[in-house]
Amino acid sequence: MADGFGGKEKCSDQRLVSLPLSRIRVIMKSSPEVSSINQEALVLTAKATELFVQYLATYSYKHGSGKEKKALIYSDLSNTAEESETFQFLADILPKKILASKYLKMLKEEKGEGEEEEDEEEEEEEEDEDDESEDEEAES
Amino acid sequence: MAEGPEDLNLPNAVITRIIKEALPHGVNISKEARSAISRAASMFVLYATSCANNFAMKGKRKTLNAADVLSAMEEMEFQRFISPLKEALDAYRREQKGKKETSEQKKKDKDRTDSEEQDESREDDNDEDDERMEEEEQNDEEEVDN
Numbered sequence: 692m693a694d695g696f697g698g699k700e701k702c703s704d705q706r707l708v709s710l711p712l713s714r715i716r717v718i719m720k721s722s723p724e725v726s727s728i729n730q731e732a733l734v735l736t737a738k739a740t741e742l743f744v745q746y747l748a749t750y751s752y753k754h755g756s757g758k759e760k761k762a763l764i765y766s767d768l769s770n771t772a773e774e775s776e777t778f779q780f781l782a783d784i785l786p787k788k789i790l791a792s793k794y795l796k797m798l799k800e801e802k803g804e805g806e807e808e809e810d811e812e813e814e815e816e817e818e819d820e821d822d823e824s825e826d827e828e829a830e831s
Numbered sequence: 832m833a834e835g836p837e838d839l840n841l842p843n844a845v846i847t848r849i850i851k852e853a854l855p856h857g858v859n860i861s862k863e864a865r866s867a868i869s870r871a872a873s874m875f876v877l878y879a880t881s882c883a884n885n886f887a888m889k890g891k892r893k894t895l896n897a898a899d900v901l902s903a904m905e906e907m908e909f910q911r912f913i914s915p916l917k918e919a920l921d922a923y924r925r926e927q928k929g930k931k932e933t934s935e936q937k938k939k940d941k942d943r944t945d946s947e948e949q950d951e952s953r954e955d956d957n958d959e960d961d962e963r964m965e966e967e968e969q970n971d972e973e974e975v976d977n
């Protein structure tokens with residue numbers, strides 16, 4: 692029996708924290724205003740991060756559409772970031788994904804609002820041409 | 832994704848394990864989801880550190896301590912973490928205390944062994960001295976109690 696290996700696994704389960712403290716420390720120190728970090732603060736931050744990963748995963752799974760397929764997918768996470776106040780701080784790094792054509796259209800609409808005072812006819816013609824080319828892209 | 836000289840990412844294997852242990856058995860986690868959670872975790876560390884640092888600065892301290900981290904959790908509305916964190920802190924402190932006592936005990940044992948080896952020839956004299964000292968100590972204690 693490979694008791695040696697089993698023993699090692701037991702040790703890691705009993706350890707307070709699984710995430711490597713050295714890496715956590717690097718991330719913490721990258722924050723510009725931080726001078727020094729006491730060892731207890733480091734351990735607690737690592738532990739808190741583990742709790743956070745668990746919380747984010749379970750929350751996203753529970754509220755996500757992937758649940759039907761017994762899977763956790765990216766959109767579950769981006770939905771969480773957008774819809775939950777607690778996870779709002781993640782909204783920028785977990786953006787929702789949209790079709791490229793939709794995004795381009797959105798950009799043009801924004802641009803159109805900005806140029807409202809200018810000649811509208813010309814703008815409309817341009818938009819029509821662009822809409823046609825967008826359809827071609829979608830088909831291909 | 833380009834990584835600078837300082838790796839601000841957390842190890843994939845550990846993150847994956849934490850996720851798997853949290854979710855029901857048999858749930859598949861897409862590679863994208865895993866990567867997203869990893870990035871979110873790094874973001875969390877930054878956010879928590881910044882928040883904790885504010886508390887340290889308020890207390891005019893330059894070193895982040897455990898209390899600052901706990902206050903940060905409250906501020907970030909992760910109150911649910913506070914209780915398990917406090918338990919972890921207690922366990923950590925006990926562990927540290929245990930290590931310290933073990934190393935101090937080892938040192939004492941080592942010193943005792945060394946001195947025994949040195950004083951083997953003078954053992955009888957020392958024993959008499961010790962007994963006398965112990966009696967004196969007992970007398971002192973009695974006086975203090977009275």
